Amino acid sequence: xxxxxxxxxxxxxYACQSAPPQPQLDQNLAHxxxxxxxxxxxxxxxxxxxxQKEKLALYANQEGLYWETLSGQxxxxxxxxxxxxLLLWKxxxxxxxxxxxxLAYVPNYEDNSSINHVQIVSWKKGWKMPFRFEIREDQIKxxxxxxxxxxxxxxxxxxxxxxxxxxxxxxxxxxxNAPDKSLPLEKRFVCNGDMVRLPAFSxxxxxTAGAQKILDESPEELVLSILLHNEASLPLxxxxxxxxxxxxxxxxxxxxxxxQKSTAFLVDDLELxxxxxxxxxxxxxxxxxxIYTARKTSENNLLSIDPLFDGLLKLRTKKIILKGRVI
Numbered sequence: 184x185x186x187x188x189x190x191x192x193x194x195x196x197y198a199c200q201s202a203p204p205q206p207q208l209d210q211n212l213a214h215x216x217x218x219x220x221x222x223x224x225x226x227x228x229x230x231x232x233x234x235q236k237e238k239l240a241l242y243a244n245q246e247g248l249y250w251e252t253l254s255g256q257x258x259x260x261x262x263x264x265x266x267x268x269l270l271l272w273k274x275x276x277x278x279x280x281x282x283x284x285x286l287a288y289v290p291n292y293e294d295n296s297s298i299n300h301v302q303i304v305s306w307k308k309g310w311k312m313p314f315r316f317e318i319r320e321d322q323i324k325x326x327x328x329x330x331x332x333x334x335x336x337x338x339x340x341x342x343x344x345x346x347x348x349x350x351x352x353x354x355x356x357x358x359x360n361a362p363d364k365s366l367p368l369e370k371r372f373v374c375n376g377d378m379v380r381l382p383a384f385s386x387x388x389x390x391t392a393g394a395q396k397i398l399d400e401s402p403e404e405l406v407l408s409i410l411l412h413n414e415a416s417l418p419l420x421x422x423x424x425x426x427x428x429x430x431x432x433x434x435x436x437x438x439x440x441x442x443q444k445s446t447a448f449l450v451d452d453l454e455l456x457x458x459x460x461x462x463x464x465x466x467x468x469x470x471x472x473x474i475y476t477a478r479k480t481s482e483n484n485l486l487s488i489d490p491l492f493d494g495l496l497k498l499r500t501k502k503i504i505l506k507g508r509v510i
Contacts, residue, residue, distance in 0.1 A: 222240035222241055222242055222251075223240075223241045223242065223243050223268065223269075224240070224241045224269075224272060225238050225239070225240045225241070226238070226239045226241075226272065226273075226274050226286070227239075227274070228274045228284050228286065229277075229282070229283060229284045230252075230283060230284070230305075230306040230307075231282075231283055231306060231307065232277075232281060232282020232283040232307060233282075234282075237252055237253065237254075238252065238253050239251070239252055239286075240252075240253075241269065241272060243267065243268055247259075247260075247262075247265070247266070248260050248262065248266055248267075248268070248269065248290070258306070258310055259310075260288070260290070260310075261302065261304060261310060261311070261313050262290055263290075263292070264292050264293070264294075265292070265293050266290035266291055266292050266293070267291055267293065268291045269288050269289060269290060269291060270289040270290070270291045270299070270320060270323055271287065271288060271289035271301065271323055271329075272286070272287075272288045272289075273286070273287045273288070274286060275287050275303065275330050275332070275338075276332055277332070278303070278330070278332055278336070278338045278356050279305075279336050279355070279356040280335040280336040281305075281307055282307075283305050283306055283307035284305070285303050285304065285305045285356070286303070286304055286305065287301055287302070287303050287329065287330060288301075288302055288304075289301055289302070289318070289320075289323065290302075294502060295502050296501065296502060297319055297320050297321065298317055298318075298319060298320075298343070298347075299317070299318055299319075299320050300315045300316065300317055300318070301315065301316055301318055301329050301330075301340075301342075302314070302315045303315070303330070303356070314354065314356055316340055316342035317342050317343050317344075318341075318342060318343055319343055319347065322343075322349075327341075329341055329342075333353065336355055336356070337353055337354070337355055338353070338354060338356070339351060339352070339353050339354075340352060340354060344372070345372065345382040345496050346372060346373050346380070346382055347382075348373070368457060368460060368461070372460075374457065375454075377456055377457050377458070378454045378455070378456060378457065379454065379455050379456070379457050379460055380453070380454050381411075381453040381454065381455060381468075381495060382495065382496060382498075383449065383450060383451035383453075384450055384495070384498035384503075385447070385448060385449045385450070385503075386448055386491070386498075386503035386504065386505060387446060387447050387448070387503070387504050387505070388405075388446035388447075388448075388474070388488060388504070388505050388506070388507050389446075389504050389505070389506050389507070390446060390486070390506075390507045390508070391507070391508045391509065393508070393509045394485075394486050394507050394508050394509050395446075397476075397485055397486070397509065398444065398446070401479075401480050402479045402480060403476050403477060403479050403480050403481075403485065404442050404443060404444050404476070404477040404479060405442070405443060405444070405445075405446070405474055405475075405476065405477065405486075406440055406441070406442050406474065406475055406476070406477050407440065407441040407442070407443075407448055407450075407472065407473075407474050408438075408439075408440050408472065408473045408474070408475070409437065409438065409439045409440070409441070409450065409453070409470065409471075409472055410435070410437070410438055410470070410471040410472075411435075411436045411437040411438075411453070411455075411468055411469070411470055411471075411495065412428070412431070412433045412434060412435050412436055412468070412469055412471075413433060413434050413436060413463040413464070413465070413466075413467065413468045413469060414433060414434070414463065414464040414465065414467075415427065415433065415434045415462060415463065415464060416461075416462055416463060416464045419462060420458075420462065422458070423458065423459065423462040426459055426462065434459070434462060434463060436455055436459055436460075436463075436468065437453065437455060439453070442477055466496065467494055467496070468494065468495040468496070469492070469493075469494060469495070470491070470492070470493055470494070470495045470498065471490065471491070471492055472490060472491040472492075473488075473490050474486075474488040474490075474505070474507070475488070483510075484510065485509065485510060486507050486508065486509060486510060487507060487508055487509075487510050488505055488506070488507035489505040489506050489507065490505075491503065491505060
């Protein structure tokens with residue numbers, strides 16, 4: 184009788200035990216977090232390096248995008264602007280040897296650019312100072328990795344340079360947060376002998392009705408004036424003195440004009456001598472653009488059009504519209 188009683192107690196204790204944890208996200212629990220919606224996606228990741236993976240959920244609602252653990256910890260994504268979703272979200276494993284795993288993500292920004300950034304962050308670094316590199320969004324559809332772990336603290340990543348060409352580079356997460364700017368010119372531009380082709384860019388004009396009428400109903404055309412300059416790496420070699428602008432104290436690298444009827448501009452034929460680029464302090468070339476009428480119907484400029492001042496290497500990722508009106 185005592186044996187039967189003992190067996191009954193053991194069976195009762197076993198029946199009262201909770202079931203083993205399920206790998207699926209507990210949807211009821213998710214409802215009671217700060218979030219008011221169901222998660223868009225869920226990743227398993229070792230956030231703190233304790234060897235235990237936990238679930239990290241991505242939420243998108245009126246508050247924007249954020250991550251949240253099942254225990255209710257909420258993390259805001261480092262973003263550069265409004266984003267409605269993520270085009271890519273991936274656990275990369277431990278890239279820097281600190282035990283915690285890194286995340287890669289690509290925000291779906293509200294813009295028309297085909298250029299985007301992969302950003303790499305980790306909980307152990309407070310989600311701050313992400314390593315980021317440029318990609319074309321169509322590369323995401325290729326279903327190939329952007330990052331490969333190499334050894335204890337190194338990784339290889341693939342990105343696109345200023346010409347939109349794919350490159351590979353090795354990096355250490357704690358030492359840099361962007362591709363190496365000291366690469367030889369051949370790895371950053373398209374070089375043809377002693378000449379370097381600069382990245383193409385485009386923009387459009389938005390004219391008032393009166394300004395557009397001048398172009399539509401007369402022989403008048405538009406002249407695009409381009410000026411490119413940069414800081415010099417001093418002292419300048421003797422053969423580079425011809426680029427030095429004494430008044431402005433910079434290297435005047437290029438001056439060029441284009442004339443056309445259309446209000447949509449594509450500038451894809453800019454070249455510089457290799458020696459001129461090597462004389463620059465960095466590759467942050469500054470572009471100045473002015474647009475005026477070609478004076479075919481009047482000796483005076485007929486239109487007032489916004490000028491453009493920006494870094495050349497930034498322009499290809501932007502959607503630019505300049506406004507113009509009759510003077």
